[in-house]
Amino acid sequence: xxxxxxxxxxxxxxxxILSLVGLVAPDTRAPLTEVNVNLYSGIAMLVxxxxxxxxxxxxxx
Amino acid sequence: MxxxxxxxxxxxxxxxxxxxxxxxxxxxxxxxxxxxTSQHSVPVWITSLAFVAANLGAQELIGMCASGAKxxxxxxxxxxxxxxxxxxxxxxxxxxxxxxxxxxSVPEYLKLRFDEKTRGLNAISFAVMTVFSSGISMYALxxxxxxxxxxxxxASVLVSAAIVLAYTLAGGLTSAIYNEVLQFFLIVxxxxxxxxxxxxxxxxxxxxxxxxxxxxxxxxHYVNQSSExxxxxxxxxxxxxxxxxxxxxxxxxNFLVVQRAMAARNMAEGRLTPLIGAxxxxxxxxxxxxxxxxxxxxxQMGLNYALPTKGAGYDYDQVLxxxxxxxxxxxxxxxxxxxxxxxxMSGMAxxxxxxxxxxxxxxxxxxxxxxxxxxxxxxxGRFATIAGVVFSIGCAYLTALYNNIMDLLQLxxxxxxxxxxxxFLLGMFWKRTSAxxxxxxxxxxxxxxAATHGLTVAEGKGGWIAPLVSLHSTMAQNFWVAIxxxxxxxxxxxxxxxxxxxxPVSELTGLVWGVTPIPRxxxxxxxxxxxxxxxxxxxxxxxLNWIFR
Numbered sequence: 001x002x003x004x005x006x007x008x009x010x011x012x013x014x015x016x017i018l019s020l021v022g023l024v025a026p027d028t029r030a031p032l033t034e035v036n037v038n039l040y041s042g043i044a045m046l047v048x049x050x051x052x053x054x055x056x057x058x059x060x061x
Numbered sequence: 062m063x064x065x066x067x068x069x070x071x072x073x074x075x076x077x078x079x080x081x082x083x084x085x086x087x088x089x090x091x092x093x094x095x096x097x098t099s100q101h102s103v104p105v106w107i108t109s110l111a112f113v114a115a116n117l118g119a120q121e122l123i124g125m126c127a128s129g130a131k132x133x134x135x136x137x138x139x140x141x142x143x144x145x146x147x148x149x150x151x152x153x154x155x156x157x158x159x160x161x162x163x164x165x166s167v168p169e170y171l172k173l174r175f176d177e178k179t180r181g182l183n184a185i186s187f188a189v190m191t192v193f194s195s196g197i198s199m200y201a202l203x204x205x206x207x208x209x210x211x212x213x214x215x216a217s218v219l220v221s222a223a224i225v226l227a228y229t230l231a232g233g234l235t236s237a238i239y240n241e242v243l244q245f246f247l248i249v250x251x252x253x254x255x256x257x258x259x260x261x262x263x264x265x266x267x268x269x270x271x272x273x274x275x276x277x278x279x280x281x282h283y284v285n286q287s288s289e290x291x292x293x294x295x296x297x298x299x300x301x302x303x304x305x306x307x308x309x310x311x312x313x314x315n316f317l318v319v320q321r322a323m324a325a326r327n328m329a330e331g332r333l334t335p336l337i338g339a340x341x342x343x344x345x346x347x348x349x350x351x352x353x354x355x356x357x358x359x360x361q362m363g364l365n366y367a368l369p370t371k372g373a374g375y376d377y378d379q380v381l382x383x384x385x386x387x388x389x390x391x392x393x394x395x396x397x398x399x400x401x402x403x404x405x406m407s408g409m410a411x412x413x414x415x416x417x418x419x420x421x422x423x424x425x426x427x428x429x430x431x432x433x434x435x436x437x438x439x440x441x442g443r444f445a446t447i448a449g450v451v452f453s454i455g456c457a458y459l460t461a462l463y464n465n466i467m468d469l470l471q472l473x474x475x476x477x478x479x480x481x482x483x484x485f486l487l488g489m490f491w492k493r494t495s496a497x498x499x500x501x502x503x504x505x506x507x508x509x510x511a512a513t514h515g516l517t518v519a520e521g522k523g524g525w526i527a528p529l530v531s532l533h534s535t536m537a538q539n540f541w542v543a544i545x546x547x548x549x550x551x552x553x554x555x556x557x558x559x560x561x562x563x564x565p566v567s568e569l570t571g572l573v574w575g576v577t578p579i580p581r582x583x584x585x586x587x588x589x590x591x592x593x594x595x596x597x598x599x600x601x602x603x604x605l606n607w608i609f610r
C-alpha cells in the first residue's frame with residue numbers, strides 16, 4: 001500500500017468539509033478568532049491532500 | 062466547549078480511515094515476523110515520521126503546551142537539547158549494530174551482545190513499564206475529555222482503546238506505523254493553526270518578548286544558576302542530565318522508538334530514519350510549545366482569557382484545551398480534537414506494538430516455549446496485543462484510583478532505565494565489555510539512581526535516606542539522578558569487565574564497533590549520507606538555539 005493514497009484522500013475530504021463549513025457559515029467564530037479560519041485551514045488541508053495524491057500517482061506511473 | 066455535527070463527522074472520518082488502513086494491511090500479516098517487526102518492509106519516509114510520532118502522544122502534546130505556559134521557551138530544551146543530538150547519534154553510530162546484529166528487539170540485542178540475564182532484566186522491566194505508561198496516558202486522555210467535553214471517562218477510554226486494538230490486531234506493527242504517520246500529519250495540520258492564531262494574536266514573537274518576563278522568552282540566558290529560571294535547573298545538569306544521559310537513553314535504547322528504525326528496509330534506511338526524523342522534530346516546539354507561551358501573554362491582554370486554575374494555582378494541563386476553545390470555531394475544533402485523539406492513539410499503538418514484540422520474542426519464546434512453529438508465535442503475538450491493551454485499561458483505572466502508586470512505579474522504572482545508556486555505549490564501542498560487567502553495572506547504576514533520589518530533596522520529593530542536598534526542582538533532581546546512575550554504571554561495568562572474561566571476538570561480529578562492517582558513504586548522494594545529514598541537523602539546531610538564546 002502506498003500510504004500517500006489514503007492520507008491524500010483523508011486530507012482532501014477533511015479539507016473539503018472544512019472549506020465547505022467556511023463557505024456556508026463564514027461568520028462562525030471562536031471568541032478570539034477574527035478570520036474565517038475554517039476556510040483557510042480547509043484550503044491548506046485540501047492542497048496538502050491533493051499534493052499527496054499527485055505524488056502517489058506519479059510514483060505509480 | 063461544545064461540539065457540533067460537523068466536529069463529530071470529522072472524528073468519525075478519522076476513525077474510518079485508521080480502521081481502514083488496518084483492515085487493508087491485514088493481508089500482509091503472514092508470519093509472526095510480519096506481525097511484530099514488519100519484516101523490513103516500510104519505506105524510509107514512513108519510518109522517519111513514525112519514529113517521531115510514536116513519541117508524540119497526548120501526554121506530550123498536553124504536557125509540552127503546559128510546560129510552555131509554565132517555563133516558557135526553555136521547554137524547547139526537551140527537543141533541541143534533549144532529542145536532536147541523541148537522534149543523530151543513534152542514526153550515525155548505533156543503528157549499524159542494531160541492524161548488524163539482526164536482533165528483532167532491543168532486549169534481544171542485549172542477549173546477543175551480553176547474556177540471558179541482562180536481556181531478562183531489560184525485557185521484563187520494559188514490558189511492565191510500557192503497559193504502565195500507556196495506561197497513564199489513557200488516564201490523562203479520559204480525564205481531559207471528561208473535563209472539557211463532559212464525555213464519560215469509561216466510554217472514551219474504552220472506545221479509543223478498542224480502535225487502537227482493532228487496527229494493531231489487524232495489521233500488526235506495519236498498521237501501527239502507517240497510522241502513526243497519518244496521525245502525525247493530522248497533529249501537525251490540526252495544531253499549526255492554533256500556534257499561528259495564538260502567537261499572532263499576542264503580537265508575534267516580538268509581542269511575546271515585549272509582554273512576558275525575559276526568562277520566558279530566553280532559552281539560555283538564565284541557566285547559569287538554578288535559582289534564576291522557573292525550571293530550577295542549571296546548565297551542567299541540563300546538558301549532562303537531560304541532553305546526554307536521559308535523552309540518549311531514551312532515543313537510542315528505548316525499544317518503542319528503536320523498533321520504528323528497525324522496521325526500515327535495509328541498514329542504510331535504518332540509519333536515515335532518526336536522521337530524517339530529526340528535521341520535523343526540531344520544528345515541533347513551534348507547534349506544541351509556542352501556544353502555551355502565547356497563552357500567558359494572552360491572559361494579560363484584557364481579552365477575557367485567563368489561564369485555567371485549580372485550587373490556588375494554575376492548572377497548566379488545561380492550557381491547550383482552553384486555547385482551542387478560544388481560537389477554534391466548530392469545524393476546526395473537530396480537527397483539533399481529532400488531532401488530540403490521534404496523538405493519544407499513536408502513543409498507545411507505539412506502546413502496544415513494542416510490548417507485544419518484547420513479550421513474544423524476549424519473554425515467551427525465551428523462557429516459556431522455545432521451539433514452536435511460527436504460527437504459534439503469531440498467535441501469541443496477537444494474544445499479547447490484546448493483553449497489552451487490557452492491561453493498559455487496567456492501569457488507567459489504577460491511576461485514577463491510586464495516583465501515588467503510579468507515581469512511585471514511574472519513579473522506580475526511572476531508576477531501572479537511567480543507567481541503560483552507559484551499558485549500550487560500552488557494549489557497542491568496547492569489545493572488552495563482559496556480560497557480567499554489563500549486568501552488575503546496570504544493577505549498581507539503578508541502586509545509585511535510587512540512592513541519589515534518597516539523598517536529595519526537591520519540592521518535598523526524595524530525601525528518604527537522608528536529606529543531604531536540597532535542589533530547586535524535581536526536574537533538576539531527575540537530571541542528577543540520571544547523571545549519578547550513568548557514572549556509576551559506566552565505572553562499575555568497566556571495572557567488572559576488566560576482571561571478568563570477555564566474550565570471544567568471534568561472537569561479537571555485527572554487534573560491536575571494529576568488528577561490524579559499516580557501509581561506506583562514498584558514491585551515494587549527499588542526502589543519503591548519515592554523517593552529513595547528522596551534521597546538517599546539528600548545525601540547524603545550533604542556529605535555532607542561537608535565535609532563541
